[in-house]
Amino acid sequence: MIGVIFTSISTFFQEISVSIGKDGVTRRLQGVYTMGFLNSFWTILIFAFLITVVGQKFIFSLASLPTFSLRMFLEILQADVSVRAAVAADRSTYSFIRIITIPLLLSIDLFLGYRISSSQFAGIFLIALTLAFVFMSRGVSKVGIKLILFTAMNAAITLSLFKYDITHFNSVVAEQSIMYFVLLLYFFLSAYFRTGENPLLFLKKPRFFLQSSSNGAGSILQSFAYSFAPASVIIAAERSTAVLWSTLSGNLYFGEKNFWLKAGLMSMIIAGIILLAW
Numbered sequence: 001m002i003g004v005i006f007t008s009i010s011t012f013f014q015e016i017s018v019s020i021g022k023d024g025v026t027r028r029l030q031g032v033y034t035m036g037f038l039n040s041f042w043t044i045l046i047f048a049f050l051i052t053v054v055g056q057k058f059i060f061s062l063a064s065l066p067t068f069s070l071r072m073f074l075e076i077l078q079a080d081v082s083v084r085a086a087v088a089a090d091r092s093t094y095s096f097i098r099i100i101t102i103p104l105l106l107s108i109d110l111f112l113g114y115r116i117s118s119s120q121f122a123g124i125f126l127i128a129l130t131l132a133f134v135f136m137s138r139g140v141s142k143v144g145i146k147l148i149l150f151t152a153m154n155a156a157i158t159l160s161l162f163k164y165d166i167t168h169f170n171s172v173v174a175e176q177s178i179m180y181f182v183l184l185l186y187f188f189l190s191a192y193f194r195t196g197e198n199p200l201l202f203l204k205k206p207r208f209f210l211q212s213s214s215n216g217a218g219s220i221l222q223s224f225a226y227s228f229a230p231a232s233v234i235i236a237a238e239r240s241t242a243v244l245w246s247t248l249s250g251n252l253y254f255g256e257k258n259f260w261l262k263a264g265l266m267s268m269i270i271a272g273i274i275l276l277a278w
Helices: 002-026 032-054 062-088 091-112 118-136 145-168 172-194 206-225 231-252 259-276
Strands: none
Touching: 002 032, 002 062, 002 091, 002 206, 002 231, 032 062, 032 172, 032 206, 062 091, 062 145, 062 172, 091 118, 091 145, 091 231, 091 259, 118 231, 118 259, 145 172, 172 206, 206 231, 231 259
């Protein structure tokens, strides 16, 4: 239950960040690499605060290097493609299609021996069923669908590697602070050398400061949520609540069409959330 609550709050903050970033890239106020940098910047600062001030244990085992290195490579791809997909696709479409991660993670969790209750299984199944309606519906835009599908399938691997590392080797703060530092460095260098932007200068503007800090708060909550439940349950809650927030922002902020159709699909997902938290 705690993991689901953390996840619901985290997706709200992340939706604020992505919506500001998508609008900024569309209006050419920032590039995609700067958007990626801003999404990682405050996460690093919050992790540093947790380690140095709060006293969270920084535990990193060299035995985790094989799985951590693989995850690092896949996370760079994930972060890059995710930013591009978020900009290209409708907000609701982006969240709906990424539901495909859930059945993939369920299979992995069962293989790894995690126990999932019958109600949680039913919730995951109901959420996954919504995906079929999304693909069949003409009222949901399919722009950027290939990019979204890649992030959905790749996420099943990266999240499983993350869950494995924090279960057997590393603390959450160690695993994630190193990973986000790598992503921060990747996006900074890409923005500076490929598009000629200095992402640090954007932090002086209130709009981009809000974008960065919102994503940082959401990422921290999401990272710790995986300590309280199997990866399939957390990602189901994450994908589900993301649909809720993105459907609302898509309609209110970006003027996306077919709200009531998407609201109907969203109601199926909310039912799935209730089963997950039962």
